[in-house]
Amino acid sequence: MTVKIPESILVCHEADKAKEFVGRIWGKKATFVCTIGNTETGKIPGISAAGAVPEITDFTPAADVELLYYGKCKCFDGVPVTPTGIPTPGIITMSAIKLANMPIFSANGGVNVRPTAPYFELDGKAGKDIRTGKAVENPRKVYETAVIAGESLAAVSEVLVVGESIAGGTTTALGVLTALGYDARGKVSSSMADNPHSLKDEVVRIGIKNSGLTLEQMRQDPMLAIAAVGDPMMPAAAGLVVGAARHIPVIMAGGTQMAAVLALVKGMEPGVLPNLAIGTTKWIVKDGTSNICDLVSQIGKVPVLAANLDFGPSKHPGLSIYETGIVKEGVGAGGASIAAITSSKGKIDCKALLQTIEQNYEMLMKKQ
Amino acid sequence: MTVKIPESILVCHEADKAKEFVGRIWGKKATFVCTIGNTETGKIPGISAAGAVPEITDFTPAADVELLYYGKCKCFDGVPVTPTGIPTPGIITMSAIKLANMPIFSANGGVNVRPTAPYFELDGKAGKDIRTGKAVENPRKVYETAVIAGESLAAVSEVLVVGESIAGGTTTALGVLTALGYDARGKVSSSMADNPHSLKDEVVRIGIKNSGLTLEQMRQDPMLAIAAVGDPMMPAAAGLVVGAARHIPVIMAGGTQMAAVLALVKGMEPGVLPNLAIGTTKWIVKDGTSNICDLVSQIGKVPVLAANLDFGPSKHPGLSIYETGIVKEGVGAGGASIAAITSSKGKIDCKALLQTIEQNYEMLMKKQ
Numbered sequence: 001m002t003v004k005i006p007e008s009i010l011v012c013h014e015a016d017k018a019k020e021f022v023g024r025i026w027g028k029k030a031t032f033v034c035t036i037g038n039t040e041t042g043k044i045p046g047i048s049a050a051g052a053v054p055e056i057t058d059f060t061p062a063a064d065v066e067l068l069y070y071g072k073c074k075c076f077d078g079v080p081v082t083p084t085g086i087p088t089p090g091i092i093t094m095s096a097i098k099l100a101n102m103p104i105f106s107a108n109g110g111v112n113v114r115p116t117a118p119y120f121e122l123d124g125k126a127g128k129d130i131r132t133g134k135a136v137e138n139p140r141k142v143y144e145t146a147v148i149a150g151e152s153l154a155a156v157s158e159v160l161v162v163g164e165s166i167a168g169g170t171t172t173a174l175g176v177l178t179a180l181g182y183d184a185r186g187k188v189s190s191s192m193a194d195n196p197h198s199l200k201d202e203v204v205r206i207g208i209k210n211s212g213l214t215l216e217q218m219r220q221d222p223m224l225a226i227a228a229v230g231d232p233m234m235p236a237a238a239g240l241v242v243g244a245a246r247h248i249p250v251i252m253a254g255g256t257q258m259a260a261v262l263a264l265v266k267g268m269e270p271g272v273l274p275n276l277a278i279g280t281t282k283w284i285v286k287d288g289t290s291n292i293c294d295l296v297s298q299i300g301k302v303p304v305l306a307a308n309l310d311f312g313p314s315k316h317p318g319l320s321i322y323e324t325g326i327v328k329e330g331v332g333a334g335g336a337s338i339a340a341i342t343s344s345k346g347k348i349d350c351k352a353l354l355q356t357i358e359q360n361y362e363m364l365m366k367k368q
Numbered sequence: 369m370t371v372k373i374p375e376s377i378l379v380c381h382e383a384d385k386a387k388e389f390v391g392r393i394w395g396k397k398a399t400f401v402c403t404i405g406n407t408e409t410g411k412i413p414g415i416s417a418a419g420a421v422p423e424i425t426d427f428t429p430a431a432d433v434e435l436l437y438y439g440k441c442k443c444f445d446g447v448p449v450t451p452t453g454i455p456t457p458g459i460i461t462m463s464a465i466k467l468a469n470m471p472i473f474s475a476n477g478g479v480n481v482r483p484t485a486p487y488f489e490l491d492g493k494a495g496k497d498i499r500t501g502k503a504v505e506n507p508r509k510v511y512e513t514a515v516i517a518g519e520s521l522a523a524v525s526e527v528l529v530v531g532e533s534i535a536g537g538t539t540t541a542l543g544v545l546t547a548l549g550y551d552a553r554g555k556v557s558s559s560m561a562d563n564p565h566s567l568k569d570e571v572v573r574i575g576i577k578n579s580g581l582t583l584e585q586m587r588q589d590p591m592l593a594i595a596a597v598g599d600p601m602m603p604a605a606a607g608l609v610v611g612a613a614r615h616i617p618v619i620m621a622g623g624t625q626m627a628a629v630l631a632l633v634k635g636m637e638p639g640v641l642p643n644l645a646i647g648t649t650k651w652i653v654k655d656g657t658s659n660i661c662d663l664v665s666q667i668g669k670v671p672v673l674a675a676n677l678d679f680g681p682s683k684h685p686g687l688s689i690y691e692t693g694i695v696k697e698g699v700g701a702g703g704a705s706i707a708a709i710t711s712s713k714g715k716i717d718c719k720a721l722l723q724t725i726e727q728n729y730e731m732l733m734k735k736q
Contacts, residue, residue, distance in 0.1 A: 031524060069516055101523075103520055103523035103524045104520055104523075105520055107486075114489075114491065116491075116509075116513065117513060117516060118475075118488045118489070118490060118513050118514070118516050118517035118520065119488065119489055120486045120487065120488060120489070121476070121486070121487055121488070121489035122486060123482065123484075141484075145484065145485060145486050146486070148437055148485060148486050149486035152471055152472055152473055152486065153524075155469075155471035155472075156399060156471045156521075156524035156525060157524060
C-alpha cells in the first residue's frame with residue numbers, strides 16, 4: 001500500500017524505505033513493549049546529571065513502566081523526572097498508548113528496582129560501570145529468552161514497538177557502537193544540556209581496554225560487546241526486535257540508544273533488517289550535539305522516522321522546555337507517537353497527542 | 369452463532385451455556401498462558417507419590433513451560449514425568465498448541481526453579497506446606513499484577529486459555545475450596561492410582577486450624593484462603609482469568625484445581641463468570657474418585673467442557689495408560705485441546721490430536 005506520510009511524521013533517513021514501511025504498518029494495530037535495565041554507568045559523576053542521589057536512577061525504569069500501565073507511579077510518589085528535573089518523556093508514551101488503545105508489555109533486562117506491574121523476566125542482572133570492561137553478565141541468555149518473547153508477541157501483534165528506559169544508556173550506546181567498529185564519537189545524544197562527549201569517550205576507552213577484548217572479537221560476537229561495555233537493556237531489546245521482526249514490522253522506539261541496539265541486531269541476525277524502522281522524536285533528529293542519521297546510515301538501510309511533536313504552544317513550562325532540546329527522547333516516546341499516528345491512519349496527529357499529553361501532565365502534576 | 373458441538377468435545381455441565389460458549393469462541397484464535405508455582409505441600413509423604421527425590425517436583429513446572437516453548441526441556445534431560453512415572457500431560461498441551469499454532473505465554477506465581485524461557489514475573493514466592501496455615505506470602509500482590517497481565521493478554525487475543533503446572537495442587541485445591549465453604553471432601557482428583565482423600569482432608573484440617581482464621585473470614589476475602597491453605601499458582605491463575613475475562617472469553621484449563629481457581633475468581637470478581645468455561649479432559653470428568661461437575665455446580669453456572677481424547681488405540685504404553693485414569697490432566701492439556709478444536713472450527717479433532725501427540729511422544733522419548 002502506498003500512503004502519503006502525514007506531516008506528523010518526519011522522515012530523516014532512507015525516504016523510500018520509510019514510505020514503504022509506513023505503508024506496511026498503516027492502519028495496523030501496534031503493541032508496545034518497554035525494555036528496562038539499570039547500569040552503574042549512569043551514576044558516574046558528570047555522565048548523567050543524576051542529582052544529589054544517583055540511586056534515584058535505579059527507580060526510573062520501574063516508575064516509567066508503572067506510568068505506562070497505571071497512568072501513575074507506584075514505586076514512588078509523583079512521576080520520574082529526567083536528570084535535569086523535566087518530567088519523564090514517559091508521559092508522551094503513556095499518552096500515545098492511551099490515545100491509540102495500544103496493548104502494553106514490559107521486559108526486564110536487569111534492574112535493581114522491579115516495577116509493580118507484570119513484566120517478562122529474562123533473568124538478567126543490573127549492569128556494572130562499563131569502565132570495568134565487564135558491564136553485563138551473560139547477555140546471551142537474556143538475548144535468547146528475549147527472542148522467544150519477541151516471537152510470542154509477534155504471534156499476537158501486527159506491529160511491535162520496542163522502547164527502553166535506562167539511565168546512562170547513551171554512554172553504553174557509545175560503548176557498544178565503538179566496540180562494534182562504528183564511528184560514534186560525538187554522535188550519541190545526552191539527557192543533559194551540555195553533551196559530555198569527551199567524558200563519555202574516556203569512559204568507553206577505559207571500558208574497552210579493561211575488557212581485554214579486541215574490537216574484532218566483539219564485532220564477531222556482539223554479545224561480547226554488551227558483556228564488556230553495554231547495558232542490560234540491550235540484549236532484551238535486541239532479542240525482542242529479532243524475535244518479532246522475523247514475523248512482523250518492528251518500530252525500534254528510541255534515539256541513539258536504539259542505533260546501538262540496531263547495530264547489535266545486525267550483528268546477530270541481519271536478515272530481519274528489512275522489517276525494521278527506528279522511530280524517534282523531532283528533538284533527536286534535530287539535535288545538534290548528536291547524529292542519529294549518521295549512525296544508522298553506517299549500520300544499514302533502515303529508515304529513521306521522527307514524531308513531529310511541537311511542544312512550543314504548550315502553556316506548561318515542563319513541556320514547552322522540550323523545544324529547547326533539553327529532553328529529547330525516552331521510554332519509546334517517539335516510536336509510540338508514530339505508532340499512534342500510523343495505527344489510527346493519521347486520525348491521531350501530533351496536535352491530538354499534545355492535547356492528551358497536556359491533560360495527562362496536568363493530572364500527574366496535581367498528584368505530586 | 370450457534371454451532372453443533374463436535375464429538376471431540378464432551379459437555380459435562382451447563383449444556384446450554386456450554387453450547388453458547390463454544391459458539392462464541394468458534395473459529396476464534398486462542399492464546400495459551402501457563403501459570404506455574406511450587407508448594408512444599410506436594411512433598412508431604414503420601415500426598416503425591418513424588419518418588420525418592422521429592423525435590424524433583426520443583427523442576428516440573430519449569431520443565432513443562434520449556435516443553436511448550438521449545439518442544440523439549442532445558443532445565444533437565446528428557447521430559448517431566450508424573451509421580452507415577454508417566455510422561456507429563458504437557459505433551460498433549462504442546463501438541464495442541466503446535467497443531468493450532470497458538471501463541472504461548474507463561475506466568476510465574478512463585479517457583480523454586482525458573483524456566484529458561486520468558487515468563488511474566490508476578491513477584492510471588494514458592495508456597496509452604498499448607499499445614500503451617502501460612503502457605504502463600506502476599507497473594508494479593510500477585511493477584512493484582514496478574515489481573516494487569518490478563519488485561520494485556522486480552523488486548524492481543526480473542527480467547528485466552530489459562531493452564532497450570534504445580535505438583536501437589538489438588539491438595540491445595542481442597543484446602544481453598546474448603547476454606548471458601550464448599551463441600552469438596554472426596555471430590556478433588558489425584559495424580560496417584562489411589563486418591564489419598566483422608567490424608568488430604570487431614571492436611572487441610574490442620575492447615576485451616578493453624579491459620580487462625582475462620583471460614584467466614586476467608587469467604588469474605590478469598591486472598592486469605594490462598595494465604596492460609598492455597599498455593600502460588602492460584603493468585604496468578606485467578607488474576608489472569610479475571611483480567612482477561614473482563615474483555616474476552618476465557619477457558620480455565622485444568623481439572624479440580626481449576627474449580628478452586630473458579631471459586632477464587634467468583635469471590636474476587638463474580639461479574640466475569642459469564643465469560644468463563646472450565647476446559648478439561650475426559651479422564652477428569654469420568655474419574656470415579658473425584659467430581660469436578662459437583663464442585664463447579666456449587667460455585668456457579670459455568671460450563672464444563674472436556675476434550676474427548678481416546679488414547680486406547682495408541683501403540684505407546686506411556687499414552688494408552690491414560691485410559692486407566694492414572695494421569696488425567698495437567699499443563700492445561702484438556703483446555704488447550706479444546707481450544708485447538710474450536711479455533712480450527714473442528715478441523716482439528718481428537719484423532720488428529722492423538723496423531724500429533726504420538727509423533728511428539730516418539731520424538732521426546734528418543735531424546736531420553
